[in-house]
Amino acid sequence: MTLDRRGACLALGAAALESCASLPGGRAEAEDVLLFAYFSTGKGERDGLKLAVSEDGFAFRPLRGGAPVLVPQVGEAKLLRDPFVFRGEGRDAPYHAVWTSAWDGVTIGHATTRDFVTWTPQRALPVMAGVAGTRNCWAPEAIYDPARRCTVLFWSSTVEGRFAETAGTSENGYNHRLWYTTTSDFEDFAVPQVLYDPGFSVIDGTFARAPGGGLWLVVKDETVTPPRKWLRAASAGGPLGPFAPLGAPFSPGWVEGPMTVRLGDALVCYFDVYRDGRWGAAITRDMVRWEDVSARLDLPQGARHGSLVRVGRALVERIEAA
Secondary structure (H helix, E strand, C coil), X not given: CEEECCXXXXXXXXXXXXXXXXXXXXXXXXXXXXXXXXXXXXXXXXXXXXXXXXXXXXXXXXXXXXXXXXXXXXXXXXXXXXXXXXXXXXXXXXXXXXXXXXXXXXXEEEEEECCCCCECCCEEECCCCCCCCECCCEEEEEEEECCCCEEEEEEEEEECCCCHHHCCCCHHHCCEEEEEEEECCCCEEECCEEEECCCCCEEEEEEEECCCCCEEEEEEECCECCECCCEEEXXXXXCCCCECCCCCCCCCCCCEEEEEEEECCEEEEEEEECCCCEEEEEEECCCCCEEECHHHCEXXXXXXXXXXXXXXXXXXXXXXXX
């Protein structure tokens, strides 16, 4: 991988409720089920990427009996945490997976697939190798910008000596901000820069398209002194900003791993209530008023921080038959 100084991209938000994917022979298939890509507790960060499927966005059924479909082989610690799966652009584009490959390091994991059975060789992308003092690269995500024909990759990093005003406000000396790079081919990457600095330590950034339109950034306030650890959202002019002030917290404290999806006229944000070993969710139609719908959730036991992508039923059948 090489780094260059290409201009940053203006990316789009979450996909619409339904779209179409190409099937062999050129037939289109409605992407009308949700695929949940996750890792699990225990040895899960070494077991690898697991999948579950949902028809309604609330009840999720594990695929392949909960067996992993991708076992980590790259990165400083060869872990697979916080997987983010997204579809590339174009009729025959593959799915990409990026993930946290170590607790401490300068790389993120990456691989592609067309069927979640066969994968390209895994790579450790050294996205922060050129930033002295980098301690970690956590929870990478990506958004494609069709206008500029490039992908925005972003993640959370602590860089020693940066943002001294909030040093010591997160556990174990961490002091995170969101960083990003851009790429058009997953070979050449722009020099990494700070994406978002709200004046406090943040992790687990994700973008969402609001029910009424507009792009929003959801982040976890990682402040532990005083304890917060909750989710907040800010309207964004684009993925590189400008960002409006953050709204009030819409989740309980001590959660992480937000992931969002549009269901009808509403947006649902799911989050990992990691201290309690369960998941929670909140639903909104205006990004201001949120309703807790955690009681409706049924996710695989032990599932942790992951991501959602819409796929067709035929793809799910092929995954299970493999």
